Amino acid sequence: MNAEDELELPQLYRHHVFACHTERPPTHPHGSCAASGALALWDRMGKAIEAQALSDVALTPAGCLGFCNTGPLMVVYPDGVWYRPTTAEDIDEIVESHLRKGRRVDRLVIVLKRS
Template sequence: MGTRHDDDPALYFSTHVFVCGNRRPEGHQRGCCASKGSEKIRDYMKARVKELGIEGVRVNQAGCLDRCELGPCAVLYPEGVWYKLDSFEAVDEVLEKHIQAGGRVKELMLP
């Protein structure tokens, strides 16, 4: 894993959230995050960040993050922490406890 160096430019976003939006054919053995509602989760998270006035956070859709069976999933950088975001309540908890308070939501974290 890369590490930041003192002479690196400042982070453009304090937190960059990638929400998997991968869609596989129906019935695929690994499933996919899109079929589990990841697009609605991403849209909700983007709206909540704006509503709450959280600055320096960017929420993006990602292609396959290769954790299909555990999804819908998201990864937050620069920490590289992975979460299962399967409800709007899960999104709110991650926004409050991880992004705003700097903690973690252990019960939602992916191994």
């Protein structure tokens, strides 16, 4: 296939959120997002997306995102923005600012580096 023949793929979602649902025992050395309270946060986010009828936003439960001791973690695509929300208010702000209005919530952004 050459450049003129590139396949145009439709974008199904304006934002696609992947939220870590990994759950390990509390004593596990890697920790886990679930042990950090993530599941209640993701539940709140899902309900907010549904309540606000954000049909162009998808929330997908994910396995480990690779930075276990940093959680709870989520990433918003196609922007590639990683967030570490810790409160219900953080979730509300991400939904309103980033997912509704397209404005990143800088105070909740986490910059991750692979070692």
